[in-house]
Amino acid sequence: MALAPLPPPEAALLVALGAVPGAWLRFWLVNQLEPRLPRRHWGTFAVNLAACFGLGLLIAAGHHERGRAASALPLLLGTGFLGSLSTFSTLAAELEASLRQGERRQALGLALGSLLGGLLALLAGRGLGGWLG
Amino acid sequence: MTPSSRREGSQGKSPPPRPEELLLVALGAVPGALLRWLLQADPLANVLGCLVIGIVSVSKPARPRAMLLVGIGFCGSLTTFSGWILALESALGRGSMSGVALLLLELVAGVLAVLTGRGLAGRLARCRPRLRR
Numbered sequence: 001m002a003l004a005p006l007p008p009p010e011a012a013l014l015v016a017l018g019a020v021p022g023a024w025l026r027f028w029l030v031n032q033l034e035p036r037l038p039r040r041h042w043g044t045f046a047v048n049l050a051a052c053f054g055l056g057l058l059i060a061a062g063h064h065e066r067g068r069a070a071s072a073l074p075l076l077l078g079t080g081f082l083g084s085l086s087t088f089s090t091l092a093a094e095l096e097a098s099l100r101q102g103e104r105r106q107a108l109g110l111a112l113g114s115l116l117g118g119l120l121a122l123l124a125g126r127g128l129g130g131w132l133g
Numbered sequence: 134m135t136p137s138s139r140r141e142g143s144q145g146k147s148p149p150p151r152p153e154e155l156l157l158v159a160l161g162a163v164p165g166a167l168l169r170w171l172l173q174a175d176p177l178a179n180v181l182g183c184l185v186i187g188i189v190s191v192s193k194p195a196r197p198r199a200m201l202l203v204g205i206g207f208c209g210s211l212t213t214f215s216g217w218i219l220a221l222e223s224a225l226g227r228g229s230m231s232g233v234a235l236l237l238l239e240l241v242a243g244v245l246a247v248l249t250g251r252g253l254a255g256r257l258a259r260c261r262p263r264l265r266r
Binding site for chain 2: 011012015016018019020022023024026027028031032034035048051052054055059066067075079080082083084085086087088089090091092093095096099111114115118119121122123
């Protein structure tokens with residue numbers, strides 16, 4: 001927190017440096033998880049929850065800041081890595097696909113599960129982070 | 134949905150990602166995350182990403198490279214689920230029911246944006262059928 005805000009070129013570089021492994025991890029994990037899970041949508045669900053847990057840890061560690069001129073760690077880990085690890089567009093696309101195929105209960109389960117699971121994962125990460133000091 | 138329209142190779146273990154796939158995901162993830170950071174407006178980034186993923190999700194024949202670059206890389210990193218959950222948690226913490234309602238509406242808007250993107254892609258494909266490989 002004591003770090004000064006970074007000027008934009010360095011800040012952009014940090015966001016990009018965090019985004020690439022975040023997107024790679026999401027791609028790899030979804031590919032690994034989907035064949036093992038009964039329904040394909042739960043791979044993205046799991047990755048999204050993991051990102052919420054990570055965000056909770058980051059907040060507990062005092063390294064979460066928003067804004068274009070945040071300091072280095074929030075930009076790299078928060079905006080870059082965790083922002084790219086989690087995805088809203090795939091969730092929406094999976095909800096749309098479920099609804100289009102008439103699987104309303106699956107869509108509702110995915111929406112509510114993501115919402116409640118995401119909140120719980122965030123709180124769990126923050127709680128664990130706080131407990132670890 | 135027929136079983137064959139599920140991801141290919143969903144039986145057993147997934148092969149590790151190929152370098153070409155990782156490159157495409159990274160090339161999409163960097164501009165996606167940078168755009169989200171520059172916009173400083175997650176709802177806008179999320180709905181925009183949903184629109185774009187809707188467009189790429191309908192390409193027929195399926196174009197896996199476009200999906201890796203634009204869908205998994207760009208849209209996945211442009212949109213953020215962890216940011217959405219954090220906004221939801223802080224709206225709940227403030228007791229702001231209008232804030233919660235707006236965030237729930239964001240998910241509905243995302244699903245509608247996917248639908249709109251699919252519609253747009255269908256129109257584009259009809260306008261220039263010869264351009265598709």
